[in-house]
Amino acid sequence: MASLTLRRSDILFRIIIYTACGFAFAAIFLPFLYLVVISFSTREEAITRGFYLIPSRFTWNSYGYLINNRNFVDALRSSVYITAVGTVINIVLTALMAYGLSKPYLAGRRWINFMVLFTMLFSGGIIPTYLVIKGLHLLDSYWSLWLSGAVASFNLIVMRSFFSRFPSELEEAARIDGCKEFRLLWNIVVPLSMPAIMTFLLFYLVNNWNTYFSAIIYLDDSAKWPLQVYLRQMLLAANDSSNADELNGFEYGPPVKMAAVLIAALPLLAIYPLFQKYFNKGMLLGSIKG
Template identity: 60%
Template sequence: MKAHDFRGRDPLYQTIVYTLLVLILLIILIPFLYVVFASFATKQEILTRGFFLIPKVWTTNAYAYLMKNQNFMTSFQNSVIIAIFGTAISMTVTTLMAYGLSKTWLKGRRVLNFMVLFTMLFSGGIIPLYLLVRGLNLLDSYWSLFLTGAIAPFNLIIIRSSFQNFPSEIEESARIDGCSELRLLLKIVLPLSMPVLATFTLFYTVEYWNSYFSSILYLTSAEKMPLQVFLRQMLIQPSENMGAVVEGLEFSPAVRMAAVVFTAIPLLVVYPFLQKYFNKGMLLGSVKG
């Protein structure tokens, strides 16, 4: 009998494994549940009671307060715009480039692939990139976020590998029937590559939704700042010092917890629909380099 078969039938082994899994789950889940339930508690209960999971008094005042706060809603809207348009631009550019680089008959393919790989190992640095963005007059524009993050080399390489694994017989049959390269990509390759595309759509969405450093580096107008910048200002600065940012409105602990929940909700809503593609997409794209 193999060792793993013996362990699989050993009650003590199963008990230890399940106990460890439950402990890890609790370590991850309890802080999240505390933030969620604390957002429905009153300010007095959070300040006086300490740690708890079930509030004594339930209230939605924190969420109502955020919904009425113009600065918070503007930053939330900015994050939605950045995530949607940024993901669309990145997936379009990355997919087109990956499809071209997957073709062995493309002239200069090796050089272009080396240039993509080189950017994974070496970077020009923050200052040269900032000077380039300023030279192109893109400062304080969302295009500074879209163009500087348009292509992630790792994502490009995995999608390219997925296209390389695409059956050549299907492509040849389509070309014989008079299908152009663009139509072949849109009508045949992309629909059959949905696991990979869905996976990296999620990657780009998370990256743009959580954009913080690039936003404070390239954006200067407060009304264009995304939710992550607003959330950081809310969490690390005392309420009495937030006047210039939030027009003197006080952010209680419950309101701050509600803001964190608000920030996580979009990704929690999107992820279940893409989860079934996640593992399959990563495996399909990593078979061939």
């Protein structure tokens, strides 16, 4: 009887879990599916038909317009450039600093760790940071985006904790064989630390791709704006009735806006499966020992 009761409770538990997962999947997938459907629809159908999941007429006009739109192409190119260079700067500086701070013999290690933790708890603020960027003559330059967020304090602390758990015997054996610090880091530590490095690489990549607020503050040249800022300008232009004649009706209709959002999301959706095997391991590495 006890085993029968346990079996019934197990079945009930599975039903609840599967039902909750089904609702969660529907809440996530249906809006995304609707976005895709609208992007392949005509402007008139998207405005007049309401909610639907199958367009009456399939069209690529929205994507054709975006591909031929110079502003959109420039924004997409800027996002790729900002993300590629910024992610390399982020992960290299974070790994180097975390590796150094993980060594007990580093002079001033405790004070540097304290300053890193302090910046995580108390930021300088928007205006002081802007004045620093301006004082360094980095305004309207991509370096204002890369250097202002070169190292994330939280990522640094977790990666430092991971490096501090690295077997010291392996490092000592490498040093006995004549291996220098940079070679030790590159040939031994980095290959064995791929789950942690790739996890934070994904974090930095997503953060750089979604650059928005910093770009608005530091970049004055619209040709340098990333894709997220372009999407904002598209929404503002579509809501401005005074520009109706300049927008030519179709250009900023719902299909084009949905197509632009989909293109902005596709790179991250395509990259995440490549990182997933590292992400599942890396989320727990370095989180135990502080």
